Amino acid sequence: MISELFIISKELDSRYRELPNIARKQFIIECIAEELYNTNELEGIRSTREEIVRSTKDTLFNRKSKKRFESMISSYFRLLDLDDIAYPRTSKDVRKIYDNITGGEIDPQDLPDGEVFRKGIAYVLKQSGTGKVVHQGVFPETKIINLIDKLLQFMNDEQLDIPNVIKVAVGHYYFGYIHPFYDGNGRTARFISSMYLAKDLGNISSLALSRGCNKYKSKYLEAFEISNSIRSRGEMNSFIETFLEIMIDELKAMNAELKEKSYLLDIAAQKINSDTSLSHLPKVFRDFMFVMAQNYFFDSSSGLTVAELSNILGKSPATVRKMAKYLLDLSLVEQKGERPAYYGIAPKYFEQ
Incomplete structure (x- = not known):
């Protein structure tokens, strides 16, 4: 044993x-x-x-x-x-x-x-x-x-x-x-x-x-x-x-x-890197989405705040808000609550 x-x-x-x-x-x-x-x-x-x-x-x-x-x-x-x-x-x-x-x-x-x-x-x-x-x-x-x-x-x-x-x-x-x-x-x-x-x-x-x-x-x-x-x-x-x-x-x-979550995260990374709606955007948008994917599979809470995303991505809060709004308009991420707002990847993103 x-x-x-x-x-x-x-x-x-x-x-x-x-x-x-x-x-x-x-x-x-x-x-x-x-x-x-x-x-x-x-x-x-x-x-x-x-x-x-x-x-x-x-x-x-x-x-x-x-x-x-x-x-x-x-x-x-x-x-x-x-x-x-x-x-x-x-x-x-x-x-x-x-x-x-x-x-x-x-x-x-x-x-x-x-x-x-x-x-x-x-x-x-x-x-x-x-x-x-x-x-x-x-x-x-x-x-x-x-x-x-x-x-x-x-x-x-x-x-x-x-x-x-x-x-x-x-x-x-x-x-x-x-x-x-x-x-x-x-x-x-x-x-x-x-x-x-x-x-x-x-x-x-x-x-x-x-x-x-x-x-x-x-x-x-x-x-x-x-x-x-x-x-x-x-x-x-x-x-x-x-x-x-x-x-x-x-x-x-x-x-x-952990094995299952790692497998799902690998699939998510492949989807994000081959997504045509993201391919013409700067790499930081795909980084943003991959952070969202990690949060989706490994975090049971509501999502990530602008402050947390700013710290992770090394970008200013203003830049993160602009990126979040752009991805919200594409229906790739969703927002819960305000002050603070929590951002998470849209569940339907992985169902498509």
């Missing part, structure tokens, strides 16, 4: 690197937005994909927006910069990650009330909604701190003869077992796991964890219950296998998605 995970990750990374620049950036934005949307779904936090995509773009382009999830999104962008990853070494490092990942999304009564973690008792309830307690988190806080520090020592020990991916699976379970916070344990554990997965699988593949855990939510939560059961007594093989299965299945899905 580890071998398969490495092969699929390498294939995904290779396919990603073959993408043109805008498609690559849009794919990253979509990956992060999808990751956050899915982790929000798992944690019961209300959000829409559109809202997260917009917040992700604003964060990427350093817009001062005070949007929701800003600190969380910034954390995931840092995850993509492998040179900038600072692995947690102490309990206080875990608390910093928690604060960034959950910023503004935890009810005040559920925020940590101890020195670093919670000082009260926390329970994990059965996923079926019966209210049955299936696990009680570690207690008191001194024990939580002690076990989190031991967990980090295990995760950061390069001398252990255990594959890193297996260590991540074990660490992921054990973080849930300790349950150091009243709320937000899952998203914190998945982010920390993604940090360590990036070591072996690369940063793009590390973004598959929350997507897979949400898609296979019942299987994921059941894996914790099985290992926690009195009969299993913390036996880890079942959990590790489920963890790896979820990662493999989601990476396969991401690979298939």
Whole structure:
């Protein structure tokens, strides 16, 4: 399973690197937005994909927006910069990650009330909604701190003869077992796991964890219950296998998605370059259309603004507006909204 995970990750990374620049950036934005949307779904936090995509773009382009999830999104962008990853070494490092990942999304009564973690008792309830307690988190806080520090020592020990991916699976379970916070344990554990997965699988593949855990939510939560059961007594093989299965299945899905989008983008490029309505125009018009095509296949949001197009094409906003108007008159692109207006390629363009 580890071998398969490495092969699929390498294939995904290779396919990603073959993408043109805008498609690559849009794919990253979509990956992060999808990751956050899915982790929000798992944690019961209300959000829409559109809202997260917009917040992700604003964060990427350093817009001062005070949007929701800003600190969380910034954390995931840092995850993509492998040179900038600072692995947690102490309990206080875990608390910093928690604060960034959950910023503004935890009810005040559920925020940590101890020195670093919670000082009260926390329970994990059965996923079926019966209210049955299936696990009680570690207690008191001194024990939580002690076990989190031991967990980090295990995760950061390069001398252990255990594959890193297996260590991540074990660490992921054990973080849930300790349950150091009243709320937000899952998203914190998945982010920390993604940090360590990036070591072996690369940063793009590390973004598959929350997507897979949400898609296979019942299987994921059941894996914790099985290992926690009195009969299993913390036996880890079942959990590790489920963890790896979820990662493999989601990476396969991401690979298939990227393969299809890349194929469609190639066809779009051929159509744009052979389009007689564009052939007599300066090359920048075809560049404009190719940017629109990348946005069409790789971005689920409303489109691109004049400011974004100006930045991408290296042209002034006034020039971009003129080009957009010309292409609008040809019915090759369409406009949604005003102030800001979002431009996107007309869907019927690819149906003709």
